[in-house]
Amino acid sequence: MTIPHDDLLRYRAEFPILSKKVYLNSCSLGALSTRTRAAVNGFMDDWENWGASAWYRDWIGVLADTRREFAMLIGAGEHEIALLPSVSAALGALASGMSSTFTERPEVITTDLDFPTVHYLWQAWHREGVELTVLPGNGVTVPLEQWEASLSPRTALAMTSHVFFTSGAIQDVQVLTEMAHAQGALSVIDAYQGTGQLPTDVKALGVDVLMTGGLKWLLGGPGIVYLYVREGLIPRFEPLLTGWFANQHQFAFDPNRFEYSSDARRFESGTPPLASVFAGRAGLQILNEIGPQRIRERTSALLYDFIDRARARGWDIRGASMEPEQRAGIALMNVADPTGLTAALKERNIILDYRPGAIRYSTYFYNTVEENTMLLEALDELLR
Template identity: 35%
Template sequence: MKHPFSSYRKLFPILQRTAQLSSCSQSALSLPVRRAIDDYLEVWLQRGADWGYWMEQVALARAEFARMIHAEPGDVAVLGSVSDAASSIASALDFSAERREIVTTTLDFPSLCHVWLAQQPRGAQVRFVQAQAGGTRTSAQIAEAIGARTALVSVSQVCFYDGQIVDIAATGRAARAQGALQFVDAYQSAGAVSIDVRAQELDMLAAGAQKYLLGIPGIAFLYVRPTLAQRLRPTITGWFGRVDPFAFDPLHLDFADGAARFNTGTPPMMCACAARASMALLNEIGIPAIEAYLAELSALALEEAARLGLSVASPGACGAPVAKGANTAIHIPNAARVEAQMLQSGYVVSARNDVIRIAPHFYNQADEVVGALRELARLTR
């Protein structure tokens, strides 16, 4: 398989000695991201404090994320994590009336499920769709679970465990038909799957930077549909959620226009520097091209796993990939131990519960995916 992005591999030094295939957890460090962090440290060292530079970097990171999802920068808030983003959204919703149900799935990342469960003292009722690992009906199951009492539908576009994709446009239509809102967790999709918040008519979408966005932990981006943002008033807030944060007015609570009202405290400056650089690289290449290449690697992974007799947890195990992202999950007993053994063999992979996840990005080659699966088979014979 020809590698269409081979010229970019030199930007990822680790690939000279190790095959990093863990983008579902942490992508490889690129030289542009390292330079951005070094620049931040140098400014700190030389100037002590430079709010103008810091705010510029936050604004540039916001703009790169907005560009990636086809939104305007003013439609995006900057927070510390997707959990923070979800908590801020939840705090703005009223669960005291008849419409108080939150629909999510048993395969959503636990952190988000915990945010929704934490709303129960406020009247929320959480309904879990029993999604199946390796299944292909999750989108339909979610749509079927939405009813007249549903206030919010929480969807992971790509599942952290097995890589299955939910059709967020379809679940969004089902939510709107019942007068409900949809919150999309794009942590496992942004940077690897094409997202168009306008074309897909999304209400809210959040993603952190450390996975397929090629950044580091500590920063997340929250898109909120403009007309929706204007009518929500989060009770989880901070000084950067104000009309003018630098007014330093302790007596009045005013909410900034658009998604900025969901900002909380001081933004994560160094993380923003890294995210700006990482997303600029992704936008330079183009997400559709990355998505197409990762689909080829995904198909290759399934074919090789079947040839090796490995037990695949992801969809498409018995044929062509079906609604699956870049992550291919393999059932492995003692997955954490095997993850450590894989590192010793030169492969960075990611264990979760009883699976090892092979999650390449655009910088990976086909032989790295095949080699990792063959090493897994050798270690688990």
Template identity: 30%
Template sequence: MGLCARSARRLPRPLARDPERLRGQRHHLRERDAGLPRPPHRPSRQVSQGQAPPRRRRRLPLEPLPPPGPERPPGLYPRHRPPPPGHPWVEPEDFLDRWTPEVGLALLTWVSSTSSHRLDLAPLVAHGRQMGSLIGVDVTQAAGLLPYDCMAPEVDFTISTSLKWMCGTPGAGILHVAPRLIAECEPELRGWFSQDNPFNWDIARFAYAPDIRRFDSGTPGIVAALASLPALDWHAAQDHAALLAHNRRLTHRLIEAADALGLDLATPRPEPRRGGSVMLRLPHEYPAPEVVSKLRAQGITTDHRGQTLRLSPGAMTTEEGTERLIEILSAALER
């Protein structure tokens, strides 16, 4: 989660030469997977770029800061609340302590990439409305697995990815902006596709497109969007409740195995409080890079953040594969 004193800029986006096919890709993300209503939404090359939100003409409340200078260039200044020592995630009540009326923008990470901790969005959004903040939600770590609706609770913008549970390639994410805000937004990062007429070459007559297209930028990249279409087509045709149930069976087994191995969980145990991944804290005598390498040598793909081992059983992960992971992990830890 992040709180910022002001909002700044938006992003480039990929565009297919066949607009109907790209529209189909966006609809898969929107209607079935990302909980986004019909436009306004646009593709985004990177979620990181999507996190730089729209800039509004109306001035946002600013946190008192010294004037820009060598020590403080202009831009976004987050109020970051790190987790308490020994705790893998920030509890909402700790985050709310810093969410005051001076906060112009709050970006909520629905599911954490380092703990799989899942936020209860409703009370956070309600608090943000009382503070008068713009509210965005990053659903990257959950889109395609957990049901999401950008209207319940209603947020100002949503960003996501074509990766992870969506099964696509990098570079074909999505941005949704609440229709009521579009006319107020003037993205600082703009290009010829930000205009109503992209072929207007008179820079003195530049004008933002009247709709969501104003969040486009320069010459679009199409490869990622086109490369993701087969995966998104496949994903949109699946039984999403069955995909989630499959993930829950495997994550339950992983948590059970972690307990048997004496490994500390860095993920909440209750299902409603977590996403689709399970994070385990490895003992310091077993460096995580070495454990990941041993698993990879046996055909098991995992990753780590520090000493935290990240396990994300997806649509193609089998129960047999999960048992093999547990067996190899146990041997790697010599337990």
């Protein structure tokens, strides 16, 4: 199999872990780049050398730059982007801004393949009248027909993943959004396992809300999440979970003058975690520099190099029949002892992850065919 874009291997020098480990776990935590470390060190230098004056010297501008970099990556406007510390915080702000909607449309629909944070938050909102419907998947994905049959005029939100973390399956969120809109509902997309490794154009997809973060494919580490809210929807939300960064008159410091920001910053709250913002911006700059289409082409080819060779050995890959366009850069292989196997691989300096019943492999633009071979040969021995 030909792996495209070998020119991207020049980026390997920016990721020190790649000289020490076979790192095949970007779907859990993206590798740390020297650029990201330098960005965080730059923040610390500002703090040390300038103290509070760093806010107006640099830091406010970095917040705007970070919103702009993410907007560029997903085809949005900077005014449609908010920065938050976690998806939980983003969902909390969103939910607290639509209480009146739940009076007439109490239902939120998600799936049992979505990350549990989604379930936990909406289960907590049951006390505010939200009714959570969880669609059962087939272990790999949830058919669109199932979504269509479940959506109704009682549905407020269709909340689900662009890419399922348990299988790597890509959902057609454009069609799903059209189905939601046909019933008057909004689409809220958890793109944590998608954006960065998949080209994402929110305008072409038509999604209403999209959220993702730096932890995985966006190479920014923990503590930074990006929330996109479609421009026309922004005025509809007045979050109860709020703070001074959501105030249109933020620097007036007037306790009697609160007006929601006219743009997506109304979803922000208190002082942001600046070290994470600096790290996040550096990661986004790398991805915008490369371009998501090139990343997707290389990642998919590396993924199927592994899948094809694993299946030739008779190993059980979840969703093995999925076509390349249906799968992101994640594969799960069913094994008897995923925890033990992951630990044994770590002893060989091969880093991947596990989920119930399977080891989880992921590849990225900085990985190589040779690393796939090293993993496969190690599995040959360990599964003998």
